[in-house]
Amino acid sequence: xxxxxxxxxxxxxxxxxxxxxxxxxxxxxxxxxxxxxxxxxxxxxxxxxxxxxxxxxxxxxxxxxxxxxxxxxxxxxxxxxxxxxxxxxxxxxxxxxxxxxxxxxxxxxxxxxxxxxxxxxxxxxxxxxxxxxxxxxxxxxxxxxxxxxxxxxxxxxxxxxxxxxxxxxxxxxxxxxxxxxxxxxxxxxxxxxxxxxxxxxxxxxxxxxxxxxxxxxxxxxxxxxxxxxxxxxxxxxxxxxxxxxxxxxxxxxxxxxxxxxxxxxxxxxxxxxxxxxxxxxxxxxxxxxxxxxxxxxxxxxxxxxxxxxxxxxxxxxxxxxxxxxxxxxxxxxxxxxxxxxxxxxxxxxxxxxxxxxxxxxxxxxxxxxxxxxxxxxxxxxxxxxxxxxxxxxxxxxxxxxxxxxxxxxxxxxxxxxxxxxx
Numbered sequence: 001x002x003x004x005x006x007x008x009x010x011x012x013x014x015x016x017x018x019x020x021x022x023x024x025x026x027x028x029x030x031x032x033x034x035x036x037x038x039x040x041x042x043x044x045x046x047x048x049x050x051x052x053x054x055x056x057x058x059x060x061x062x063x064x065x066x067x068x069x070x071x072x073x074x075x076x077x078x079x080x081x082x083x084x085x086x087x088x089x090x091x092x093x094x095x096x097x098x099x100x101x102x103x104x105x106x107x108x109x110x111x112x113x114x115x116x117x118x119x120x121x122x123x124x125x126x127x128x129x130x131x132x133x134x135x136x137x138x139x140x141x142x143x144x145x146x147x148x149x150x151x152x153x154x155x156x157x158x159x160x161x162x163x164x165x166x167x168x169x170x171x172x173x174x175x176x177x178x179x180x181x182x183x184x185x186x187x188x189x190x191x192x193x194x195x196x197x198x199x200x201x202x203x204x205x206x207x208x209x210x211x212x213x214x215x216x217x218x219x220x221x222x223x224x225x226x227x228x229x230x231x232x233x234x235x236x237x238x239x240x241x242x243x244x245x246x247x248x249x250x251x252x253x254x255x256x257x258x259x260x261x262x263x264x265x266x267x268x269x270x271x272x273x274x275x276x277x278x279x280x281x282x283x284x285x286x287x288x289x290x291x292x293x294x295x296x297x298x299x300x301x302x303x304x305x306x307x308x309x310x311x312x313x314x315x316x317x318x319x320x321x322x323x324x325x326x327x328x329x330x331x332x333x334x335x336x337x338x339x340x341x342x343x344x345x346x347x348x349x350x351x352x353x354x355x356x357x358x359x360x361x362x363x364x365x366x367x368x369x370x371x372x373x374x375x376x377x378x379x380x381x382x383x384x385x386x387x388x389x390x391x392x393x394x395x396x397x398x399x400x401x402x403x404x405x406x407x408x409x410x411x412x413x414x415x416x417x418x419x420x421x422x
Contacts, residue, residue, distance in 0.1 A: 020242045032221070043086035044401035044410075046137035048318055048359065051180050051232040055320020055329070059362030059406025066379060069408060069420040070118035074098070077111070080412025083359075083399040087138040087159065090116035090403055092410050094418050095132025095144065096123075111144055113162060116404065118420060120151060135399075140207070141165055141180075143192060146257035153405065154194050156209060166209035169235040171206055172198050179234050188357035189388025193238055200242055202226060202259060213263035216241050221401035224254075229278040231287070236261035239287050241275030242322065251292050258303060267303035278359070283325045290315020296340065307344040312336075318359040318399070322366060329368050331356025337370055339384055348384035352376065359399040361409070367410055371396025377421065378410055390421050 014029030048055050074080070074096050082095040092114040109131030112123040134145035141156040156165040181190045185255035191212060192205040200217035218223040228241035237410040238259040246252035256268020256279060273293025280288050285301040292314050298306040313334025320329050327339045327347055339347040361369045366382035373395040381389040393413030401410045409421040 014090075022030065025181065028170065043088060043090060043403045043405075044084070044361075045139070046085055046089060046228050047083050047135040047318070047399065048278060048280065049361070049401075050232075052234075052277055053222075053229065053231040053318060053320075053360070054362075055280065055360055056323065056362045056364070057402040057406060058364055059402065060365045061367050061369075061406045061409075062234060062365045063407060064363075064367075064379070065410060066377075067422055068390070069422040071420065072112075072114055072118060072418040073417040074110075074418075076416070077417035079394065079395050079414040080416060080418060081133060081414070082400040082412065083135040084410040084412065084418065085138050085142070086088045086401050086403040087142070088408065089134070091121065091404065091419065092401075092420075093136040093144075094143050094412055095134055096416070097131035097133065099131070099332070100418075101182045103231055109135070111157070113142075113159070114128070114418060124157060124162045124164075125157065139190070146193065153295055154203075154205065158279075163416040168194075168205050168209050168211070170194070170201075170203055173368065182236070190338060191239075193230045193232070195230065195242075197225035197227055199219065200224030200226055202230065202238065202240055202257070206261060213260050215263050215267070217257055227276045228289075231279045231281050233281045233287075234287055235285075237266060237301070239281065241277060241279055242287055243274030243276055243292070243320070246274070254291065256289060256297075260341075262296075268329070269299050269303050269305075276316040277330070280319045280321065280328075282321065282340075283326075286342070288319045288328050290317065290319070290332070292316075296330060296338070298342075298344065307382075308344070309340060309344055312338060313398060316357050320362050320368075321362040322362060322368075325366055327382070329360040329370070331358055331360065331363065331370055331372070332351070333357070335372070335374075337368070337378065337380065340369075350378070350380055350384050350386070354395065357397045358411075361400045361402055363402065363406060368404075369399060369400045369412055371400060371413075375413070377409070377419075392419055393417055 004288035033371035045388040078098040085093045090129035095111050097109045110123040113121040136144045153167040190207045193204050202215045204212040224242045230238050230240040243254040252274035254274035269407045273291040287299045290296045296312050297308040314333035317331035337350045356372050357369035368380040371377045377390040392413040394413040396413045399414035
């Protein structure tokens with residue numbers, strides 16, 4: 001067991017009110033997603049695995065039996081709400097939050113790399129001890145939404161040393177970005193997409209940390225905040241959900257924005273309830289996402305409604321697909337995990353003992369892995385029957401990642417531990 005004590009620091013006092021108002025949005029939403037359009041991705045380089053957010057790994061995971069391999073236990077009073085990313089060397093990247101609500105000014109944290117054997121390689125001190133709600137994405141560098149010297153921004157960090165390469169200043173707070181690589185002739189063209197909760201702005205950022213373009217939803221005030229991770233379709237269209245503010249007990253408004261690769265608006269779908277469920281793009285281009293209005297949506301590439309499934313509870317879990325796209329999986333705060341066919345037919349639902357904010361990871365063998373606030377990580381067969389469940393020391397709102405060519409599941413929990421399960 002490796003114990004790490006994140007550096008101490010204080011939260012920015014001026015953000016306290018805003019962070020209280022957005023507390024419900026932060027638990028499972030990573031700030032950064034890496035999307036590769038080229039083949040050959042291994043392990044789990046980002047939240048939802050790939051640019052389309054399929055949640056699928058290309059490896060058979062049937063050998064995983066739900067047994068603890070190792071865990072990294074962070075300091076007492078810490079928790080993990082972000083989701084692990086696993087690079088091509090099998091290294092795991094995770095963000096940590098330390099402290100208790102409602103005293104947000106005293107929250108601290110760290111961003112760490114853990115080696116495949118469970119030993120901590122480094123915990124990033126460039127974030128000045130601020131809490132890390134974002135999940136990482138890995139490419140030539142590792143990218144994370146965090147704070148550097150008190151400046152909100154997207155950080156590019158050296159994978160080996162943990163040192164800061166650059167910081168793109170933006171009020172990210174809870175928004176998930178996407179790094180997307182396309183081949184233009186023989187030259188790869190890389191863009192990092194990330195959203196801002198403050199002002200509802202989607203940024204396109206070059207690998208050197210300079211801005212390519214930005215797109216703002218609505219009038220640019222804080223009424224439209226981006227918390228979701230942008231998904232990229234095969235034609236380069238960027239899809240991102242957004243949420244507005246609401247009084248306690250009321251459903252926040254929101255919707256889905258489609259943005260062209262040049263940064264112009266394609267269409268806006270909504271209003272729906274607030275969308276903190278990161279969209280996923282199916283093989284036929286259909287976009288799937290859940291909402292605070294207790295609907296799960298399927299939207300055509302032209303922005304029209306394909307179908308909307310009612311009465312599935314509040315959905316902030318991001319959907320994933322069965323191999324071949326025969327089913328869409330997602331979790332709900334009604335304590336269930338759902339399997340829905342592309343024609344909106346409900347295949348099955350599986351009841352857990354708590355809210356399911358965690359997003360599913362799916363093996364090539366069809367096994368579905370998802371966490372619950374009841375502290376269990378569940379492995380479900382494609383027919384919805386339980387294969388096994390693993391008990392963690394705290395609620396699991398982190399989304400699982402698959403590593404070691406399908407032999408290990410990594411997931412964080414609110415007991416402040418990163419678990420490796422084999």
